[in-house]
Amino acid sequence: MKRTLKDYLVISLKGVAMGAADTVPGVSGGTIAFISGIYEELIYTISNIDLSLLRVWKKEGFNAFWKKLNGNFIIALLGGILFSIFTFMRLANYLLENHPVLIWSFFFGLVLSSIWFVAKQIEKWNVYLVIQMILGSVVAFYITLLPPLVSNDNSWFLFLAGSIAICAMILPGISGAFILVLLGAYKNITEAVHNFDFKKIAVVGLGAITGLLIFSRILKWLFKNYKNSTLAILTGFIAGSLNKIWPWKHTLETVTIGDKEFVMKEESVLPWNFDGEPQLLFSILLMLVGFILIVILEKIAEEKPEHAPQ
16 A cells, blocks of 8 residues: 555554553553554554564665565654654643643543444454453553552563553553553653653563564564454453543542652542532543544544554
8 A cells, every 4th residue: 555645644643542552551552653643554564573683684775674674654643653652741741730621631532432443343243252352452451450569660570561551552452651650660761852861762662573573473463363352352341441540530649759749549539529729621522532533433444444463
């Protein structure tokens, strides 16, 4: 499929959306990739990166290498993701600290709509797929209840955190940023990005690349051999993750690290049982905006579907 400059600009914008989602603990960039129609191409492109590319370069030249790499797609998407991470992360931190109910309401509507979108990709449901979906939702729900670990800034730990988090980032429903929170690495990594600490960024990036190259091959194999089961489990993951992004929470336990306070344990409550101003009307409106946004993206993806490279 021959793409135009406009097509690659659209891919970059999808990358911006993925990067923005991945900066928020609870929202998955993989979900954005899925609903925007580039998920399978992303998985197949990453999984095709191996030493054979160098042999293609040596025998057939750079143009053949770049085409097999799907290099234009990678550059367009990665550029959008990096731009978003280095710009939106500060805004995300500000919104989460000052307007948490409103920002979580928007993402709740977005992710809620995503459940239907992923589920409808399965051509025919059966009892086994339903069971797999339920198991996926239970696992994801359990993950949202886990308490975060104490902060750690050792290089080996940041490498491991990057490799684990990137796997979550490309799974719809599992938030890579939330995994970083659980591992106790979110604060260190966000501060490294904020302060342009390229040493820490490089260590995390190396871990992310390692994890991505390994995990993408697993996902490619699952989509190729067990596509319906994979989609059913991913649907469950997204549904189970809704507990994490429910806007109204009661804090049960906190811990202070340095000059910042972190939530160790919390519970979801109904809006009228929420401490402080629930901002219910604005919250519902933002939920609807997030929900409708996914519907619009779905229509766009249906009009111009993307196909994974073989």
